[in-house]
Amino acid sequence: MKITTARVIVCSPGRNFVTLKIETDQGVYGIGDATLNGRELSVVTYLEEHVIPCLIGRDPQRIEDIWQFLYRGSYWRRGPVQMSAVSAVDTALWDIKAKMAGMPLYQLLGGRSRERVLVYGHANGETLEDTVEAVGHYIDMGYKAIRAQSGIPGIEKAYGIARGTMHYEPADAALPTETVWDTSKYLRFAPKLFEALRKEFGDEPELLHDVHHRLTPNEAAQLGKALEPCRLFWMEDPTPAENQQAFRLIRERTTTPIAVGEIFHTIWDAKELIENQLVDYVRTTVLRAGGITHLRRIADLASLYQVRTGSHGATDLSPVTMGAALHFDTWVPNFGIQEYMRHSDETDAVFPHDYRFEKGFLLCGETPGHGVDVDEKLVAQYPYKPAQLPVARLEDGTIWNW
Numbered sequence: 001m002k003i004t005t006a007r008v009i010v011c012s013p014g015r016n017f018v019t020l021k022i023e024t025d026q027g028v029y030g031i032g033d034a035t036l037n038g039r040e041l042s043v044v045t046y047l048e049e050h051v052i053p054c055l056i057g058r059d060p061q062r063i064e065d066i067w068q069f070l071y072r073g074s075y076w077r078r079g080p081v082q083m084s085a086v087s088a089v090d091t092a093l094w095d096i097k098a099k100m101a102g103m104p105l106y107q108l109l110g111g112r113s114r115e116r117v118l119v120y121g122h123a124n125g126e127t128l129e130d131t132v133e134a135v136g137h138y139i140d141m142g143y144k145a146i147r148a149q150s151g152i153p154g155i156e157k158a159y160g161i162a163r164g165t166m167h168y169e170p171a172d173a174a175l176p177t178e179t180v181w182d183t184s185k186y187l188r189f190a191p192k193l194f195e196a197l198r199k200e201f202g203d204e205p206e207l208l209h210d211v212h213h214r215l216t217p218n219e220a221a222q223l224g225k226a227l228e229p230c231r232l233f234w235m236e237d238p239t240p241a242e243n244q245q246a247f248r249l250i251r252e253r254t255t256t257p258i259a260v261g262e263i264f265h266t267i268w269d270a271k272e273l274i275e276n277q278l279v280d281y282v283r284t285t286v287l288r289a290g291g292i293t294h295l296r297r298i299a300d301l302a303s304l305y306q307v308r309t310g311s312h313g314a315t316d317l318s319p320v321t322m323g324a325a326l327h328f329d330t331w332v333p334n335f336g337i338q339e340y341m342r343h344s345d346e347t348d349a350v351f352p353h354d355y356r357f358e359k360g361f362l363l364c365g366e367t368p369g370h371g372v373d374v375d376e377k378l379v380a381q382y383p384y385k386p387a388q389l390p391v392a393r394l395e396d397g398t399i400w401n402w
């Protein structure tokens, strides 16, 4: 069996997506997602100039060998551009293998570990009251777990405030939008939000919160401690994880569960955090860390330390990633939760898929492969639009973590 062609498909049905389609001499093809939000075209070039020429003529069944070839063979290993490209190839190859076997992908991974995949949705509001209302809306839709992000009094345009209630798109302009951040206002406000949510909705719903790398370790410990009575499912990315040891300080001071990893690219980014049990959930997904092949290694390491998965699932990861992630989640023994930020109707139409939402859970389909395709005719209606992620500044103008 041979790879005959591989093509990169760029489209913008509401937001930009980069998709890889690998075709074979047996008529079977595979689809992978290579979207790197705000830096999309760098991955397009990496794939077109450096990866695709190496794929033509290769046996697509040799997934492991192709992974090693692309990872080790580049010499310049790791990083978001390379690993998004490797992820797309790997996802497409698993799609091909599962289609050849006539099986849904989760069967090839080892079969079903659960009947359905618990997901959390995104409730956002400009004020505390709006956010409480938005959480109520998700509960009415059947969600069991909800992430709450709110505007903060005195801060204009902080992270996570959606324009509508259902869709949040941070990459909103060709040049980065500048947002403002103030840690002390946030630290005073965040516990009030979660106290109000518990008061309104009781103990039952799982509540999550994304700190988006904004705090120092000490501030993160203060927040975790203040949120303990509100019993969060997790506090996400409380501080940047470049220095993995920073989490020791947070861990020693609070029992609020911690999730990190949406910007990790390999097992090395997560290794110390996992081995020292400094986090409870690892959020790395199929698209960011080398596809199914490498994510499986991260999940296996995590399982030794009772760390569970909580895959990133924002809308900048295309339905292709969501489909592959759901097969992974259906198999992985140490599953925790899956993020599910709904795609727009245009995006869903461009990427026909067989997964579905039911009462707070997602169910992957039974179609051979990962169950997601790309409609190449529709794609032509949505050309690429430059869009970058925002930056954050403190009130005095200092650049801060976004």
Ligand SMILES: O=C(O)[C@H](O)[C@@H](O)[C@H](O)[C@H](O)CO
Binding pocket: 037, 170, 210, 212, 262, 313, 314, 315, 316, 339, 389
């Ligand atoms: O937890 C999340 O869902 C994330 O933090 C996203 O909203 C990211 O900001 C986005 O994926 C960047 O491209």
Ligand SMILES: [Mg+2]
Binding pocket: 210, 212, 236, 237, 262
């Ligand atoms: Mg996040």
